[in-house]
Structures are given as C-alpha cells and as structure tokens.
Amino acid sequence: MKDRQMFALLQQLWRDLHFSEFYWVALAIVVILVFSRWLSSRLRERQGSGMPAQNALRTFGAGSLRKIVFPVLALVFVLVLRKVLKAAKLENLSLLDLAVPLLVAWALASVLIYVLRYVFPQGGFLINTERVIKSSIWGWVALEITGFSGPVIELLETVSFGVGSQSINLWMLMHGAVTVCVTLLLALWVASLIESRLMAAGQMDSNVRELLARLAKAILLVIALLSSLSLVGIDVTTLSVFSGALAVGLGLGLQKIASNYVSGFIILLDRSIRLGNLVAVDERTSGTVTQITTRYTVLRTRTGIEVIIPNEYLVNNVVRNLSFSDTNxxxxxxxxxxxxxxxxxxxxxxxxxxxxxxxxxxxxxxxxxxxxxxxxxxxxxxxxxxxxxxxxxxxxxxxxxxxxxxxxxxNGIEIPFPQREIRILDQSSAPA
The missing domain is CATH 3.30.70.100 (Alpha-Beta Plaits)
Known part of the structure; x- marks a missing residue:
C-alpha cells in the first residue's frame, strides 16, 4: 500500500509540472535551502566565537554543526510550509511530499555520521563506514520512492532459518542488525556525553569519574542491546542457548581479558593508582598514569614513550607509586x-x-x-x-x-681522582 502511494506520488509530480503552483513551491524550497544554509553558518560562527561551554551547541564540531543543522533546519521549514499550504487547502503540493523523505534521509545520514565521529574520533574505518551509511539510506529511499521496497522485503522474507524454537528470515536479520547497531551507537554516544560531563567535574576524584563513566557505559550498552532485540521481535530467552558457550569462552580463551576487565574496576575502586600518579612498574619502566581503561593502563615515561600495561599485572605485582599519598x-x-x-x-x-x-x-x-x-x-x-x-x-x-x-x-675543595704510584726497582740490587 505504501509502495503504491509513493509511486502515485511520482505520477502526481509529473502532472503538477503543468501548474504554476509547482514552480512557486520549487522556488520556496530553494529559498528554504538557502536560508537554512545561511542560518547554520551563522550558528557555526557563534559557536566558534567563544560561547559558554555549557551551551549544547558546543558539543558539535565546527564542521559537523553545519552538516547536521543545515538538513534539520531545512526539514523543519519544509514541514511547516507543507502544513501551512495544506491548511490553506492548496493543491499540487506533490513536490513538498517528495522533498520530505529526501530531507529526512539527508538529516538521518548526517546525524548518524556525526554520532559515529563523536563515539570513534580516531577510527580509521570511518570513511568506508560513512559511505556504507549514506549508500544504504539513499538506496532505501530510492526503493521507497520507486515502489520497489515492498517486493524487496517480500523477497528477503522468503529466506528463513530456525534458531532454537524461533524462525528468523533474512529481512528480520537485516532489520535487527540495523536496529541493534543504531541503538548501540546511540548508547555509546550518550555514554560519551556522560563521560565528557564527568571528566569536566574537577571537584570529583579522578578514579570516581572513571568508574562512573565505565559503569554508565556498560549499563547503557546492556540496556540498548536488550531493548533493540525486543524491538525486532527476538525473544531474549532464546539467547540462553549461547550463554553456555559464552561462559566456556570466558573460562578459557577470554580468561585474561575478563581478568583485566575486573582488575580495571579494582584499580578504580581501591584508588591505588590514579590519573596523574607517578608509578614505577620495575627498574626500567616508570612514568605518569595518563589513562586507565577497562583492559589496560597507559604510562607516559619521561622520554615521551607510552607504555601499555595490563590491569591484571598492576593488581598482582608490586608497583611503586611515588605519589600515592604524598608527592614528596x-x-x-x-x-x-x-x-x-x-x-x-x-x-x-x-x-x-x-x-x-x-x-x-x-x-x-x-x-x-x-x-x-x-x-x-x-x-x-x-x-x-x-x-x-x-x-x-x-x-x-x-x-x-x-x-x-x-x-x-x-673554595679550594678537591674532588679526587684515582692515582697510582709506580716504583721501578734497581735491577742491579736485585738478588741473583
């Protein structure tokens, strides 16, 4: 039904070409795009001119701000324009109906790419991932507009397989994968925002900030995973089949990783090592603690070398903390x-x-x-x-x-150096 509506929209668009209202609407859309571009540029200039740090706009990067605000503003203005024109009972508005899904796709792609860059600021995979996101969103919009999305979904639903007592088809799998990925990405974004706010709280102990950030991230990821699975219609109880295999994996291959993870929380809880502490692991390795993650701790030596030490090693071995309770x-x-x-x-x-x-x-x-x-x-x-x-x-x-x-x-104080006195004996006086 939805596919036929979209195809009918294209037919209506072709018919509206013969009416003057079509060109007035097109001109209005162009004006909206130009105004939205100008307004987003102004917002970016204000953000870069020293606005207060608590302003929400400062969470956006200078380039990402315009890329997100521009399509979002254009979408809002187009929706308002369509509502006003329909309230005035004007006809031949098919161009506005077509512009809305295009702007929605544009805004959605921009927001997802921004969140991805925020969560993984140094990810080397971002370029290819951004291309996949843009291609997927625009490809699906093209299928929706042309009316081929329904047949594609029906084709994917014909490929099914069973997992336990539940039947899963290819469409459900793809839809679930996208839902899970987007939900986890949003959870990581919220966790990053929480971590940024915690790290800015200078009155709070550094270890407490790190601990709260790690707990918030873990809780949000678990909630996001369970919620996304429920949204796609997967019974969470069916995952109990994999719990035994996961337990065996943790007991064997993932034992060290799990131990380092727990050790990281132990370090943060007992505050034996804090950010900024000068610690010595052995006679040759010492430096300042610059980062405590769930798996390892980073020391920066005086020569600028960063040493990565597993958390388990710091918990199970003697570590000299030169600034534990006193920096003297x-x-x-x-x-x-x-x-x-x-x-x-x-x-x-x-x-x-x-x-x-x-x-x-x-x-x-x-x-x-x-x-x-x-x-x-x-x-x-x-x-x-x-x-x-x-x-x-x-x-x-x-x-x-x-x-x-x-x-x-x-003051005439001598610093000595080794001296040796050599005596040469008279050979003639030596005994025969």
Missing part, C-alpha cells in the same frame, strides 16, 4: 672529596647548593651524610626532597651537581 620524593647525589679537604666546609657547601635550587623543599631540609671512606677520598651523600617527581630527577641532579662543582672550585 627524596633524591640522592653522591660526591667524593679528597682526604685533605675540610669536610665540614664541604658539607656546608653541598647543603647550600641544594637550597639554591627552586625545586628543592625547605622541609624536610637538605642533609649531608658521610657514607664511607674510599681509596681516593671521602664519600659524601647529599639528600634533598622535591614535590614534583613527575618533572624528573635527572635535571635537578645535574643542576645541583654543577653548582657543587663550582662551589668546590671556588
């Missing part, structure tokens, strides 16, 4: 002076060199210890505290070491 860290610098040097003066110069650096804390105060007597001199160890270990300790060691060298040189 002690740094040591070893120096050796000659036996002839004034040790009291050398210790005083070491403390003064440490106190002259801006990163060194006044409390606890720098101290110097005599750590031992070596072959060439006396070993001294300078100990001082810093509150920003994430900035590194190599640079501060270098700065203070240079200051110590200058102070020792100005």
């Amino acid at each position: 860290v002690r740094v040591e610098l070893s120096v050796q002076v000659a036996y002839s040097a004034d040790l009291v003066k050398a210790m005083k110069l070491l403390v003064e060199a440490a106190q002259s650096h801006t990163r060194v804390l006044d409390s606890p105060a720098p101290t110097v210890l005599l750590s031992g007597f070596a072959d060439s001199g006396v070993n001294l160890e300078l100990r001082f505290w810093v509150s920003d270990p994430e900035s590194g300790t190599g640079s501060i060691r270098s700065d203070i070491g240079l200051a110590v060298w200058k102070a020792f040189r100005e």
Whole structure:
C-alpha cells in the first residue's frame, strides 16, 4: 500500500509540472535551502566565537554543526510550509511530499555520521563506514520512492532459518542488525556525553569519574542491546542457548581479558593508582598514569614513550607509586672529596647548593651524610626532597651537581681522582 502511494506520488509530480503552483513551491524550497544554509553558518560562527561551554551547541564540531543543522533546519521549514499550504487547502503540493523523505534521509545520514565521529574520533574505518551509511539510506529511499521496497522485503522474507524454537528470515536479520547497531551507537554516544560531563567535574576524584563513566557505559550498552532485540521481535530467552558457550569462552580463551576487565574496576575502586600518579612498574619502566581503561593502563615515561600495561599485572605485582599519598620524593647525589679537604666546609657547601635550587623543599631540609671512606677520598651523600617527581630527577641532579662543582672550585675543595704510584726497582740490587 505504501509502495503504491509513493509511486502515485511520482505520477502526481509529473502532472503538477503543468501548474504554476509547482514552480512557486520549487522556488520556496530553494529559498528554504538557502536560508537554512545561511542560518547554520551563522550558528557555526557563534559557536566558534567563544560561547559558554555549557551551551549544547558546543558539543558539535565546527564542521559537523553545519552538516547536521543545515538538513534539520531545512526539514523543519519544509514541514511547516507543507502544513501551512495544506491548511490553506492548496493543491499540487506533490513536490513538498517528495522533498520530505529526501530531507529526512539527508538529516538521518548526517546525524548518524556525526554520532559515529563523536563515539570513534580516531577510527580509521570511518570513511568506508560513512559511505556504507549514506549508500544504504539513499538506496532505501530510492526503493521507497520507486515502489520497489515492498517486493524487496517480500523477497528477503522468503529466506528463513530456525534458531532454537524461533524462525528468523533474512529481512528480520537485516532489520535487527540495523536496529541493534543504531541503538548501540546511540548508547555509546550518550555514554560519551556522560563521560565528557564527568571528566569536566574537577571537584570529583579522578578514579570516581572513571568508574562512573565505565559503569554508565556498560549499563547503557546492556540496556540498548536488550531493548533493540525486543524491538525486532527476538525473544531474549532464546539467547540462553549461547550463554553456555559464552561462559566456556570466558573460562578459557577470554580468561585474561575478563581478568583485566575486573582488575580495571579494582584499580578504580581501591584508588591505588590514579590519573596523574607517578608509578614505577620495575627498574626500567616508570612514568605518569595518563589513562586507565577497562583492559589496560597507559604510562607516559619521561622520554615521551607510552607504555601499555595490563590491569591484571598492576593488581598482582608490586608497583611503586611515588605519589600515592604524598608527592614528596627524596633524591640522592653522591660526591667524593679528597682526604685533605675540610669536610665540614664541604658539607656546608653541598647543603647550600641544594637550597639554591627552586625545586628543592625547605622541609624536610637538605642533609649531608658521610657514607664511607674510599681509596681516593671521602664519600659524601647529599639528600634533598622535591614535590614534583613527575618533572624528573635527572635535571635537578645535574643542576645541583654543577653548582657543587663550582662551589668546590671556588673554595679550594678537591674532588679526587684515582692515582697510582709506580716504583721501578734497581735491577742491579736485585738478588741473583
């Protein structure tokens, strides 16, 4: 019935070509498109000129804003125009009836592509996926307008197969796949919006924000999946056939993945590791925590390298958190002076060199210890505290070491170096 209506619309469109109202309507549609384009450009300019962050329009990208607002505004104006003209009992409005499904398809494709880009901002598959979405939507609109959608659906319904006690045909499968994908995509979009709002809440603990974002995402995905299956007419209880296989998969092949997933929630709950913490996994791997996901944690080292560590490893192994409850860290610098040097003066110069650096804390105060007597001199160890270990300790060691060298040189304190004395015995006096 719907197909015949669409085909009749095309016939009516051909007949309306002989009436002047057709061209006035066409002119009105052109004006609407131009005005909608101008209005969307103005909205984009206002959005880029520093509007408040809480404005909903700021959730759109600069390019996506016009691509979405333009067709949506055009659709709204065309619907209003059609309603007004029909209320005035004007005839020959088939062009408006044809423009509506075209604008709906355009707006739907733009919204889906925007949501896809929002959920997967760095997805390398977006270009091909966007082409598939556009081709599918416009192809279906073409089938609807030409009246071939009904026969295509009937053809797909002839291909059926059984799953448990339920019969599923190809049309139901395709319709269900589209419904599930769109519903999950919308759920991911809402989860991303929630995550963005949570991350902007600076007064909330970082781990709590991450935990709430992960829980919201998981709950929304489960609700979206169950709802989409119910919408397409699939009994959720029939999926119990696959629950046993899923349990076996989790117990065998997916055990590590499930363990990392649970470990991620443990890390977020007990707050043992937080975003921004400086942690050391082993003697060679240390860095700042930049990301905690459901499967792994990302450390950024001082050299700029990002290290991906499974969450299970962080839970089951000893991890040194240099900023767990206190960010103050002690740094040591070893120096050796000659036996002839004034040790009291050398210790005083070491403390003064440490106190002259801006990163060194006044409390606890720098101290110097005599750590031992070596072959060439006396070993001294300078100990001082810093509150920003994430900035590194190599640079501060270098700065203070240079200051110590200058102070020792100005005050005549010798830094020894290994010396060997060689004695040559007189061969003539040696015993035969």
